Every structure is written in C-alpha cells, then in structure tokens.
Amino acid sequence: MxxxxxxxxxxxxxxxxxxxxxxxxxxxxxxxxxxxxxxxxxxxxxxxxxxxxxxxxxxxxxxxxxxxxxxxxxxxxxxxxxxxxxxxxxxxxxxxxxxxxxxxxxxxxxxxxxxxxxxxxxxxxxxxxxxxxxxxxxxxxxxxxxxxxxxxxxxxxxxxxxxxxxxxxxxxxxxxxxxxxxxxxxxxxxxxxxxxxxxxxSAADRLAALEERTARLLEHNRLAQELHDSIGHALTVMVVQAGAAQAGGGAGFRDRALATIEDTGREALTDLERALRLLREGVPPAGGPGLGDVGRLLASAESAGAAVRAEVTGPVGELPDAVSREGYRMVQESLTNVLRHAGPVPVSVRVAADRTGVELEVRNALPDRPPGRGPGGGRGLRGMRERAALLDGTFEAGPRDGHWRVAARLPALG
Structure with a gap:
C-alpha cells in the first residue's frame, strides 16, 4: 500500500x-x-x-x-x-x-x-x-x-x-x-x-456592514490623530521646558518650568484617559477641549518660551462641538509644530468666529526646516488637512512673506 x-x-x-x-x-x-x-x-x-x-x-x-x-x-x-x-x-x-x-x-x-x-x-x-x-x-x-x-x-x-x-x-x-x-x-x-x-x-446587509466598518475605521483614525496631536503637543512642551530648566535660570524659573511640565502632563493624561474610554466603551465621553479652551494652549506655548500674540474674536463658545473640537486640535498641532521645528519664536494666533463658522491662522518666523518635514514626517499637517476636509472646510499651509503660515476655515455645519 x-x-x-x-x-x-x-x-x-x-x-x-x-x-x-x-x-x-x-x-x-x-x-x-x-x-x-x-x-x-x-x-x-x-x-x-x-x-x-x-x-x-x-x-x-x-x-x-x-x-x-x-x-x-x-x-x-x-x-x-x-x-x-x-x-x-x-x-x-x-x-x-x-x-x-x-x-x-x-x-x-x-x-x-x-x-x-x-x-x-x-x-x-x-x-x-x-x-x-x-x-x-x-x-x-x-x-x-x-x-x-x-x-x-x-x-x-x-x-x-x-x-x-x-x-x-x-x-x-x-x-x-x-x-x-x-x-x-x-x-x-x-x-x-x-x-x-x-x-x-443580502446586498443591503453587506452595505450596512461596510458602512459600519468604515465608520469604525474613521473613528479609530480620528482617535489616533487626537492622540498624536494631544500627546505630541504635551511631550514637545515638556521637552522644551525640561531643556530650558536644565540650561539655567534661577530657582523661580525652574519651579515655573516644573509646574508647567506637571500641568501639561496632567492634561495629556486626561486626553489619554478619554481616548481609552472611547476604545473600551465605544461611546465618546462627555466634555473635551474646544476653541473656548484655546487660552491654555497659548499659555502652554508662552511657558515654553514662545512670544504669543493672540486675537480671538466672535462667539467662539457658540460653535458646534465638532467644529470647536477640531479647531482646537488644529491650533494645538500648529503650536506644537512651531515649538518642535522653529523653537521659542514669536507666534501670532488668530481665531475669528461668526455664525457661518470659524477662521484659524497661526504664523511664525520661517525656520530653516519647514514644519512637518522633520521627525514628524508631515503627519501633523496631513492630519490637519484631514480634519478640515472632514468638516467640509479648507486648509492651507506654507511659507508666506518670510513666515510659516497655517490657515483653515471650518464652516458651522448648518
């Protein structure tokens, strides 16, 4: 056999x-x-x-x-x-x-x-x-x-x-x-x-399953972008503060740097916990930062040594939650790019809200290396462009008049 x-x-x-x-x-x-x-x-x-x-x-x-x-x-x-x-x-x-x-x-x-x-x-x-x-x-x-x-x-x-x-x-x-x-x-x-x-x-069942899977992938992609922006900003500020404290300055300066590191780390942990709750429970937790909280981003950038000039006008607190949240993340990522690639340089931030939406603009002195082309590999700019497209808005970034300019327009979604 x-x-x-x-x-x-x-x-x-x-x-x-x-x-x-x-x-x-x-x-x-x-x-x-x-x-x-x-x-x-x-x-x-x-x-x-x-x-x-x-x-x-x-x-x-x-x-x-x-x-x-x-x-x-x-x-x-x-x-x-x-x-x-x-x-x-x-x-x-x-x-x-x-x-x-x-x-x-x-x-x-x-x-x-x-x-x-x-x-x-x-x-x-x-x-x-x-x-x-x-x-x-x-x-x-x-x-x-x-x-x-x-x-x-x-x-x-x-x-x-x-x-x-x-x-x-x-x-x-x-x-x-x-x-x-x-x-x-x-x-x-x-x-x-x-x-x-x-x-x-059936065909309807397959279409519903595909839509559900697409929505889940989009939500995971948005969550990944949230973590990238939030944790990336926090780590950038903490690294800059730690470097400045180590470089010198009096005891008061070091105390302020350590306090900033502590506050930034606490905010990052809050954002991380929010993201983990979304993954575990599948339901976005209540709250979350919006453009009404943009002041803490400006204070964080100033504590890292950047000279920030801000202009916030219009009913920022009346914007839809999605617009306010995405706008906040875009400003956060823009300031992170400034600190990461240009260092503590003068920065101008403009947030102008009205009934039709909000306009965002962040300008800083043009560094030797454009933002998003260094260690970040351009993911930050790509993420901001995706956020604007998700809300049917516009986004542009690039050098202008000796400055690096990030500008976006987010409609109020009806």
Whole structure:
C-alpha cells in the first residue's frame, strides 16, 4: 500500500472524525420534525408506511411558506446554521476556523423572505430524505447480516424483499452504513453551501456592514490623530521646558518650568484617559477641549518660551462641538509644530468666529526646516488637512512673506 493510497483513504475518512459532520446530521434530522408533527395532525398518515415519508415532505410546505413571511424566522434559521451547519469560532475540528458567513438579522424585505422560504423548503426535503435513509439503511444492514445465517425465509425491507438466506449477504451488510455516511457527509456539505447562499447577508446587509466598518475605521483614525496631536503637543512642551530648566535660570524659573511640565502632563493624561474610554466603551465621553479652551494652549506655548500674540474674536463658545473640537486640535498641532521645528519664536494666533463658522491662522518666523518635514514626517499637517476636509472646510499651509503660515476655515455645519 503506497503512501498516496493511505493519504487518499485518510482524506475520505477524515469527515467522520469531525464534530461538524454530526452537527450537520443532527440539523438535517431536526428538519423532519415538522413533518412528523404535521403527520399527527393529518389523520391516517402513518397507516401507510410506503408513503409516510412522502407526506412528511409535502404536508408541511404551506406552514413553512407562512413561517418564512415572519421576519424573525430568518434570524432563527441563521442562528441554527451558525451553530450546527457552518464552521464557527467555537469549532474544534480545525485551526483557523472563521466565523460563519450567514446573517442572524431578521428579514428586511420580501427578497429576504423569499430566500428564507427557499432555505426552509430545501432543509425540509433534504432532512426528510436523510431521516428516511437514517432509519432504513441501518435496518437494511441488520437484515442483510441476519439473512446471511438465518434460515427463516425471505425478509422484507423498505428497499424490497431479500431472497433466500445466503452467506454472501454478510459481504453486503456493511455497505448500507457506508452509503448512509456518504449521504450524511454529502448532504451536510450541500446544506452548508445552500446556507451560505440563502442565509448569507443580502446586498443591503453587506452595505450596512461596510458602512459600519468604515465608520469604525474613521473613528479609530480620528482617535489616533487626537492622540498624536494631544500627546505630541504635551511631550514637545515638556521637552522644551525640561531643556530650558536644565540650561539655567534661577530657582523661580525652574519651579515655573516644573509646574508647567506637571500641568501639561496632567492634561495629556486626561486626553489619554478619554481616548481609552472611547476604545473600551465605544461611546465618546462627555466634555473635551474646544476653541473656548484655546487660552491654555497659548499659555502652554508662552511657558515654553514662545512670544504669543493672540486675537480671538466672535462667539467662539457658540460653535458646534465638532467644529470647536477640531479647531482646537488644529491650533494645538500648529503650536506644537512651531515649538518642535522653529523653537521659542514669536507666534501670532488668530481665531475669528461668526455664525457661518470659524477662521484659524497661526504664523511664525520661517525656520530653516519647514514644519512637518522633520521627525514628524508631515503627519501633523496631513492630519490637519484631514480634519478640515472632514468638516467640509479648507486648509492651507506654507511659507508666506518670510513666515510659516497655517490657515483653515471650518464652516458651522448648518
């Protein structure tokens, strides 16, 4: 016996060692229960053994069509298919099993109801066939085994009468069980394929899932940008303050630097905790800095040695939360870039709000290396441009009249 023969035999027998094969078998057997229940309602159905399985496959059809019209039936069948028919995360028969590709959402339209009806009819007919073979094939194997040695005359089975006893029946006795297992494996695989097609997500379900995933990715991207701006600003201020305190100055100067480092670190921890709560709970926590808190950004930059000239006009506190929050982060990132790339130089900040939105402008003396082209790799400028685009605003950054200028216009979103 060659290795290839052993491998082929192992491939044929492998399904018999999988739990999934027997859960699919159970799923098919359960499908015939509705036929049995219908048989108790229909008088005399079980008095005709030759046709009882046919009646079990026909009588429940109207009931199943009516059940398919109920939206929740699709969800019930989807749950059963996930647990019994298709591979799922709890299966232990193979590594890398993926979640089942069937939906557990109720029917959203008549197309979903029609697909559910097709699934119920397929499950009924296949289940009745497998149930009939599950009952009669083992009985046939038993009859062949007994008729190989018994001398009681011909034996009747569901597949016809057996002839006179003969020893060669013993060679045929195992084959009904082999056929039964082949039918079970094949019907289970076919049921899984049909389930993927009829119970799988519809086009509307796939679109909703894609929109949900896109929204989640956008939220994670926004959160990453929040952390980049907040923690980056805090670390920049703390590094500048620590360097200034180490370089010299009196005890009072060092005390002020340490106090600034402490306040900045505390604010950064607050922002970090807010971001972690969003990741853990999925709901943005209340609060958060906005343009009404821009004064603390200016004070932080001044404490780092920058000479800040600020002009804040208009109803900044009346801006929508999203506009105020994104505007605050853009000013924060702009000041961070100034401290990181230009050092403690004079900076002018202008925030002008009105009913239509807010205009932001940050200017500083042009350094030897443009902001965003050093260690930050331009992520800060790219993030500010994304923030403005998200709010349907405008953004520009670049040298002008010997200064580096960052300007943005954020509309008030109606």
């Amino acid at each position: 060659t290795f290839a023969t052993v491998a082929r035999a192992g491939a044929v027998l492998r399904p018999l060692g999988r739990t999934l094969t027997y859960t699919r078998w159970l799923h098919l057997l359960l499908a015939s229960v509705v036929g049995v229940v219908t048989g108790f309602v229909q008088p005399g159905m079980f008095r005709h053994p030759g046709t009882q399985w046919l009646w079990m496959a026909v009588l429940p059809v109207p009931l199943l069509l009516a059940a398919a019209a109920v939206p929740g039936m699709r969800a019930v069948e989807g749950v059963q298919a996930r647990l019994l028919v298709l591979p799922h995360p709890h299966a232990r028969y193979g590594a890398g099993a993926r979640p089942s590709p069937v939906t557990t959402a109720p029917s959203a339209n008549w197309a979903d109801r029609l697909r559910t009806a097709g699934w119920l009819l397929f499950r009924l007919e296949t289940g009745v066939l497998v149930s009939a073979l599950t009952v009669h094939l083992p009985l046939l194997a038993l009859a062949l085994g007994r008729n190989a040695t018994a001398h009681t005359g011909p034996v009747r089975t569901a597949f016809g009468p057996l002839g006179a006893p003969h020893r060669w029946y013993a060679l045929l006795a195992p084959w009904p069980l082999v056929v039964l297992m082949a039918v079970v494996v094949g019907a289970g695989a076919g049921t899984a394929a049909v389930a993927r097609r009829l119970l799988g997500p």
